[in-house]
Amino acid sequence: MTATIAPTRTAQNPLTAGQLPRWAPWALLGVAVLIGAAVAGLIAGASGTAFSLVTVALLGFVLYLVAVTVVSQLIEGGRKATDRLVTGLVVGAFLLALVPLISLVVTVAINGAARFDLEFFTYTMRNVVGEGGGVLHAIVGTVLVTIWAAIISVPVGIFTAIYLVEYGKGSLSKAITFFVDVMTGIPSIVAGLFAYALFALFAGEGVRSGFGGAVALSLLMIPTVVRSTEEMLKLVPNDLREASLALGVPKWLTIAKVVLPTALAGIVTGVTLAIARVIGETAPLLIIAGFTTNMNYNVFDGRMMTLPVFAFNQYVSPGVQEQAYFDRAWSAALVLILIVMILNIGARVIAHFFAPKAGR
Amino acid sequence: MTTAAPAASRATATKRPADIAFQAVSTVAGVLILIALGGVAIFLVAQAVPAIIGPIPEAEGASFWDWVWPLTFGTLWSAFLAMIMAVPLAVAIALFITHFAPRRLAQLLGYVIDLLAAIPSVIYGLWGIAVLAPFFQPAFLWLGENLGWLPLFTPPASGTGRTILTASVVLAVMVLPIITALCREIFLQTPRLNEEAALALGATRWEMITMAVLPHGRSGIIASSILGLGRALGETMAVAMVLASSGVVSFVVIGSQNPSTIAANIALRFPEAHGITVNMLIGSGLVLFAITLLVNGLSRWIIAKTTVDGGR
Numbered sequence: 001m002t003a004t005i006a007p008t009r010t011a012q013n014p015l016t017a018g019q020l021p022r023w024a025p026w027a028l029l030g031v032a033v034l035i036g037a038a039v040a041g042l043i044a045g046a047s048g049t050a051f052s053l054v055t056v057a058l059l060g061f062v063l064y065l066v067a068v069t070v071v072s073q074l075i076e077g078g079r080k081a082t083d084r085l086v087t088g089l090v091v092g093a094f095l096l097a098l099v100p101l102i103s104l105v106v107t108v109a110i111n112g113a114a115r116f117d118l119e120f121f122t123y124t125m126r127n128v129v130g131e132g133g134g135v136l137h138a139i140v141g142t143v144l145v146t147i148w149a150a151i152i153s154v155p156v157g158i159f160t161a162i163y164l165v166e167y168g169k170g171s172l173s174k175a176i177t178f179f180v181d182v183m184t185g186i187p188s189i190v191a192g193l194f195a196y197a198l199f200a201l202f203a204g205e206g207v208r209s210g211f212g213g214a215v216a217l218s219l220l221m222i223p224t225v226v227r228s229t230e231e232m233l234k235l236v237p238n239d240l241r242e243a244s245l246a247l248g249v250p251k252w253l254t255i256a257k258v259v260l261p262t263a264l265a266g267i268v269t270g271v272t273l274a275i276a277r278v279i280g281e282t283a284p285l286l287i288i289a290g291f292t293t294n295m296n297y298n299v300f301d302g303r304m305m306t307l308p309v310f311a312f313n314q315y316v317s318p319g320v321q322e323q324a325y326f327d328r329a330w331s332a333a334l335v336l337i338l339i340v341m342i343l344n345i346g347a348r349v350i351a352h353f354f355a356p357k358a359g360r
Numbered sequence: 361m362t363t364a365a366p367a368a369s370r371a372t373a374t375k376r377p378a379d380i381a382f383q384a385v386s387t388v389a390g391v392l393i394l395i396a397l398g399g400v401a402i403f404l405v406a407q408a409v410p411a412i413i414g415p416i417p418e419a420e421g422a423s424f425w426d427w428v429w430p431l432t433f434g435t436l437w438s439a440f441l442a443m444i445m446a447v448p449l450a451v452a453i454a455l456f457i458t459h460f461a462p463r464r465l466a467q468l469l470g471y472v473i474d475l476l477a478a479i480p481s482v483i484y485g486l487w488g489i490a491v492l493a494p495f496f497q498p499a500f501l502w503l504g505e506n507l508g509w510l511p512l513f514t515p516p517a518s519g520t521g522r523t524i525l526t527a528s529v530v531l532a533v534m535v536l537p538i539i540t541a542l543c544r545e546i547f548l549q550t551p552r553l554n555e556e557a558a559l560a561l562g563a564t565r566w567e568m569i570t571m572a573v574l575p576h577g578r579s580g581i582i583a584s585s586i587l588g589l590g591r592a593l594g595e596t597m598a599v600a601m602v603l604a605s606s607g608v609v610s611f612v613v614i615g616s617q618n619p620s621t622i623a624a625n626i627a628l629r630f631p632e633a634h635g636i637t638v639n640m641l642i643g644s645g646l647v648l649f650a651i652t653l654l655v656n657g658l659s660r661w662i663i664a665k666t667t668v669d670g671g672r
Contacts, residue, residue, distance in 0.1 A: 087460060094452070100476070107490060158389075160390045166386070175394060176394065182656070185653065187649065190649045193407075194399070194403055197406070198399065206634065253378075255382070280483075282597045315486060315601070333483045333486055336480055348471075
């Protein structure tokens with residue numbers, strides 16, 4: 001009976017019959033993009049506007065989805081066609097997410113290069129109107145505020161994590177875990193308002209100081225430090241603790257000499273990432289550290305400029321020569337992005353090279 | 361949890377002074393966090409009370425709640441728009457990284473998406489004004505002309521592109537990596553046997569995902585979305601910079617009259633504020649704090665509820 005049915009297509013390999021060859025989606029994609037480019041070219045020619053890459057990408061993507069679904073439906077059947085459609089959509093979603101990242105980095109790099117010079121790093125904004133000036137005061141402010149935030153939050157965070165992992169039992173430990181979770185969700189601007197409310201008690205209304213900024217930042221930093229340190233301490237094998245305790249080492253020495261050194265790389269990574277997170281915070285510093293054009297080395301007194309606030313301030317309230325202010329804002333953004341990237345990469349490097357060897 | 365606990369209950373270990381001191385320091389650090397949070401609540405309430413119960417300047421509105429309502433609306437509306445865009449995209453990206461991308465590239469691609477989370481919000485603000493707003497402006501004009509009958513797109517369209525939709529897109533980009541990272545973890549925890557069983561029965565990759573991965577991760581997706589929502593609600597600088605706001609209550613997403621958000625309003629007005637205005641702003645901060653607490657609490661509740669019966 002079956003012999004009477006003529007084969008619809010001659011396949012070399014019966015196992016791959018009814019399947020699209022591997023190159024088919026790529027070929028379809030190429031054709032779709034070409035058509036998209038042709039249409040975009042026609043539109044550009046007809047309306048006299050610039051050739052739009054966005055049109056090419058959008059048209060190419062939609063055409064590809066339609067084409068691959070239809071072709072696959074005809075050759076492979078509906079289930080496979082749905083699979084290919086979804087694959088296309090998912091890859092498209094990922095590429096779409098790359099667009100803002102690339103666009104942002106390129107924009108900051110191009111616009112920031114204009115004032116990325118020696119003067120920018122060696123001058124403050126004191127008595128600068130229009131062109132010139134620099135961010136030295138903002139860099140010093142950012143470094144001081146961040147150092148103070150770290151001085152407050154690193155010991156508190158690490159000791160809290162030690163308490164939670166090594167000592168914590170009962171309701172106090174539960175309460176701390178819960179409220180660290182709550183703390184993770186505090187909006188940064190609320191942290192700034194808290195620091196203001198706290199310092200306004202002692203120093204009166206309108207108080208501004210770098211230390212207040214450090215307090216606000218540490219409120220944001222502590223939960224990150226606690227979480228990461230806790231995770232790392234939990235990773236330390238119990239055998240190590242038991243061995244040390246069995247040798248008669250006091251518990252505090254066990255923690256200080258055995259547990260902490262084993263988890264050190266992870267803790268340092270966590271702290272570095274926490275610093276990278278708070279160093280770009282703008283809102284709390286805008287509220288409590290304020291802005292100034294002068295150098296201020298004293299965190300306990302007076303307004304203190306920081307890099308993110310500098311970028312914000314230069315961009316939203318430019319003076320007469322607008323472009324000079326915009327250029328400084330972009331260059332400050334570039335410096336900030338570089339610092340954050342270096343901290344992030346540094347954290348990964350530490351995690352990669354100094355991670356404890358996994359026991360067995 | 362502690363290894364010494366069973367031993368200590370039988371024969372009490374000698375308590376050295378150093379031991380006691382170390383334990384005390386650790387406990388104090390933990391308690392300090394509780395005190396700090398209590399302080400946040402007390403100080404904010406104390407500073408907010410004058411504005412909440414007392415009269416506020418007539419130019420601001422009839423009462424504190426009258427004044428804070430448009431801001432609350434703007435906060436919720438912009439976060440809602442951002443979530444509509446971010447959640448499907450984040451789930452798709454998490455699926456791409458866990459189930460579609462080549463195994464070797466997956467970790468690197470995940471790291472690339474994490475980079476989005478590392479960029480400071482003030483830079484998103486700059487980018488939103490300089491790149492995104494001009495890019496969207498023609499699209500807004502087109503929407504106003506052709507879809508103006510929809511209440512969302514009532515013309516006239518904004519001339520600068522700095523509308524609540526642009527701000528929401530920036531917010532969406534900012535919460536995207538947070539939701540993606542959490543969803544990725546959840547999708548990776550899908551039992552391998554379920555996935556392999558589905559594939560062995562002849563399911564395509566997408567069918568395997570709808571049968572094994574998504575049902576397993578449903579509550580996780582919801583919880584991580586709500587965590588992202590908490591972040592979007594509290595985000596300050598990007599909105600403060602991108603949005604050209606006028607304090608109205610309006611659903612129009614392309615116009616030049618946009619509602620402001622609580623956080624952005626505080627950031628823009630606090631530097632020049634004095635007297636009762638400071639109290640009003642702190643009061644609005646308290647409202648924001650309450651909203652984010654509620655949202656985050658909901659998310660933790662979902663996570664806690666599902667890890668009990670769904671965990672291994």
